[in-house]
Amino acid sequence: MREVYVIGVGLHPFGRFGEKDVIEIGREAVVAALADAGIAWRKIEAAYCGTVFAGPMAGNKALARVGLTGLPIMNLENACASGGSALRLAYQDVASGFRDVALAFGFEKMPRGFIAGNPNDWFAAMGLAVNPQYFALNARWHMANYGVTEDHLVKVSVKNHRNGALNPFAMYRKVMSYDEIASSPMVNDPLRLLMLCAPNEGGAAVILASEEIARQCATKLIRLAAVVLKSPLYGTAEVPYISVSARVEAPSVTRTAAEEAYAAAGVGPGDLDLVELQDTDSAAEIIYSEELGLCERGDGARLLDEGATEINGRIPINASGGLLSKGEPLGASALGQVAEIVWQLRGEAGARQVGDARVGMTHVYGALGNCAVSILQC
């Protein structure tokens, strides 16, 4: 296996863009990544497109507007991990030596409101297939067992909105006060509206290349040290769950994906300088900080209380504003995290720059426990 480098990243901002065509959102992200890498479109040897809502052949439609070069294009849907899955495939191409340059991209224009259930599911008809319910069940359990309080849930959202106000690609780009969040409408107790991320629109693209190609590019060398895609083991509770074993407690998919990524990259949690993780809700940031090994189980709230997760803290979490401020265009989300880490490692993150960042992690978690984790190093 060869080492794999990120030579270019590009985003279309995350937000709501009226009548704008979703295919155009995807095209703009790809063009931005090509410009960032300073590489000609004809040099891209394969493309992997992750999207859930953009429809059949969405990747081909977007790339037809970049140019018809005959490259293979793969369209894939993997819920919140769609972009991470595209990245994994592009990584495999380059790491194996099968190709020298590969593109992973994703884009969305999601329906407004909460994501609908499968029409054939009896439990969706019963009102038991709404994602925030499961986020809330996880949150309540954590509160009952590990001393997480409503105050912590508010503080996560305050932090991420404060960070996101510094990010031109974020949806809200607005500081939200403690009171504003704490008094927003209750959606699924204990989670309030401003403690939940919004489905939205956006695009992201990442270009990977071999070391030889990467050294010809003007951008700083950033190595994709690992990208792992996992599904869950038996005995874990994944969104949405009808029943879960109370006898078998397997490590969560976030934990197993992180452990595999650490092993592949040859680093540990203590080596990380920043993390972008799946804060679909405030409690999720606390829970995943534990499952990614950033602290012991049950210590996530303390990490927050200590200020460790702030941009100037020991282990900044979601310096970009996270999903809470950026929103979550499913197919673009993981690749947007990768773009943020790349900018941070290059020192190009502007007002939200993390000092002396050398190693960063991304993490997405989707329906039925699809999980993708990556580690980037400079």
Added chain:
Amino acid sequence: MKKQRPIKEGLFEIRAEGPRLVGSRCRECGEVTFPANPFCPQCCRETTETIQLSGRGALYSFTIQRFKPPPPFRGSEPFAPYGVGMIELPEGVRVTSALEESDPERLRVGMEMELLITKFFEDDEGIDVLSFKFKPAAAPAQLADSVAQ
């Protein structure tokens, strides 16, 4: 009597001793799943037998559904908030269920819950569609402590 049907066949039975959810237990590893399923997801083989699950269990976690879920949600109009919980049953399985109680102040992790079968909505042909729910049990039980810890 008005016609009735379950929201899905095979989810629950109404027995002389009370309502019961129907699950399955693996003859090899003993793991229990709901709803009943011929396939054991741990052994990855068709090794299960159908069993009745206990009508009582402990509340493992809960939330209140405060907005009307998107389609295909059914349910009586106008929409009223409802509880959602995970109930840990003595067979070693936690089941996600609607709760009859919708006041979070009256719910706590670890409390004992009991199953009931109720009318969920009336379908287009005027038939009452039945589904299951859990409600706080009348009397406390020892089971409650094992989950709270």
